[in-house]
Amino acid sequence: MTYPHAPITEAVIDIRVAPREDLSVEEFRKLAGDFGSEFGTQNDQFRMAGTIASASLGIPAVTPTKTGIQFVANSKDKLFHAQVDGWSFSKLAPYRGWEEEFRDQARELWSAYRTIAQPRTIMRVALRYINRLDLPMPMDNLNTYLRTYPEVGTDLPQSLAGFLMQLQIPHEDIKAFLVLNQAMVPPAREGVASMILDLDLFRTSNLPQSDEEIWEYFEILRTRKNEIFEGCITDATRRLFR
Numbered sequence: 001m002t003y004p005h006a007p008i009t010e011a012v013i014d015i016r017v018a019p020r021e022d023l024s025v026e027e028f029r030k031l032a033g034d035f036g037s038e039f040g041t042q043n044d045q046f047r048m049a050g051t052i053a054s055a056s057l058g059i060p061a062v063t064p065t066k067t068g069i070q071f072v073a074n075s076k077d078k079l080f081h082a083q084v085d086g087w088s089f090s091k092l093a094p095y096r097g098w099e100e101e102f103r104d105q106a107r108e109l110w111s112a113y114r115t116i117a118q119p120r121t122i123m124r125v126a127l128r129y130i131n132r133l134d135l136p137m138p139m140d141n142l143n144t145y146l147r148t149y150p151e152v153g154t155d156l157p158q159s160l161a162g163f164l165m166q167l168q169i170p171h172e173d174i175k176a177f178l179v180l181n182q183a184m185v186p187p188a189r190e191g192v193a194s195m196i197l198d199l200d201l202f203r204t205s206n207l208p209q210s211d212e213e214i215w216e217y218f219e220i221l222r223t224r225k226n227e228i229f230e231g232c233i234t235d236a237t238r239r240l241f242r
Contacts, residue, residue, distance in 0.1 A: 001230065003241035007197075008095040012128040013106045013218065014202075016086035017119030027116050028069045028082040034112055038078075039071035045083065080109050086124075087113040098222060107215055114211070122209050126202035127221040131229070132185075133237065134192040146195075148232040149182065160184065174220050176203045178228060197232060201225050 025044075032042060046064040068083030080089040089106040135145045141158075142149040150165045152158055167180040181198040188194045201221050208214050 001226070001238070002097070003238070005241045006095050007131040007133055007241060008129055009093050009132045010128075010130045011091045011095055011102055012088055012126070012130075013103075013110075014086065014088040014124070014126040014128065015110060015122060015214070016124035016126075017117065018121040018123055019084050020118050020120055023084055023117055025066045025068055025084060028113075030116055031069075031071065031082055031109075031112055035071065035109070038073055038075075039080070040074045041072040043070040043072065044068075045070055045081065078105075080106075080113075082113050082117075084117075087117075103215075103218070103222075107211075111211065122207045122214065124202060124204045125207060125214060125217060125221075126200060127218060127225055128198070128200040128202075129225055129229070131197040131199075132188065133195045133197055133233075134188045134240075135195065135237070136240075137191055137193055139193060143234070145234055145237040146232060147234055148180070171201070171224060174203075174224060175206060176201055176221065176224065180228070180232075182232075197229070199225055199228055201228070 029042075032039075044066055045068040047067045048062050048064055067085070068081055070079060070081050072079045077092045077094070078090065079092075081087060087110055089102075089109055091102045095102070133145070139145070142160075148167070150160075150163050152160070162184045164183045165181070167178070167182075169178040169180065170176075171178055179200040179202075181196070181200075183196045183198075185194050185196055201224060203217070203221075208217055
């Protein structure tokens with residue numbers, strides 16, 4: 001189902017790879033030639049690795065290793081990461097749809113990354129959607145708006161000042177795995193209770209390797225993600241997005 005006021009704060013397509021041995025981060029600078037007019041900001045990314053510099057003093061020496069480049073759109077609502085071990089594309093709010101604004105551009109960016117990186121193997125594909133639900137107060141029970149939520153035993157006080165819940169659910173029919181994170185966060189405005197519903201759906205085994213197969217599989221993940229989201233909310237919540 002498509003909502004005029006979708007609660008999505010960030011949508012992410014992520015592909016992890018086994019890199020070729022001679023790949024250099026600096027090769028990704030070539031992407032600026034193709035996409036620099038839209039993604040004008042480049043930020044180097046580093047991974048910090050610690051070693052013990054002195055056995056007697058136990059002083060760690062931290063060595064930064066450059067792992068990739070982050071390209072940020074001039075509009076500030078899109079960014080992609082070109083890294084030695086993978087690539088990702090994020091669309092921040094407002095999110096207007098899957099096809100033209102998200103999937104199609106992601107595919108173009110991935111194709112350019114793959115041409116440069118020439119990875120040996122695709123290791124992981126993931127589709128992640130982070131939603132912010134601003135639910136009207138007062139609220140007698142979470143089940144007014146949510147079908148997936150933490151349930152408090154009846155012998156305990158039923159009011160909640162906050163919560164954090166994680167569910168890990170295999171989806172064997174599509175060879176995927178879901179990590180669902182749900183948490184209460186500071187309210188976006190007065191009169192609402194704000195909650196994050198974070199759906200991370202991914203696959204790490206027997207992965208398709210061709211671009212055609214990869215993007216066909218992302219369509220499967222997207223359909224399943226929509227089913228999961230609908231399975232987490234009630235009609236009262238759906239009315240908030242229309």
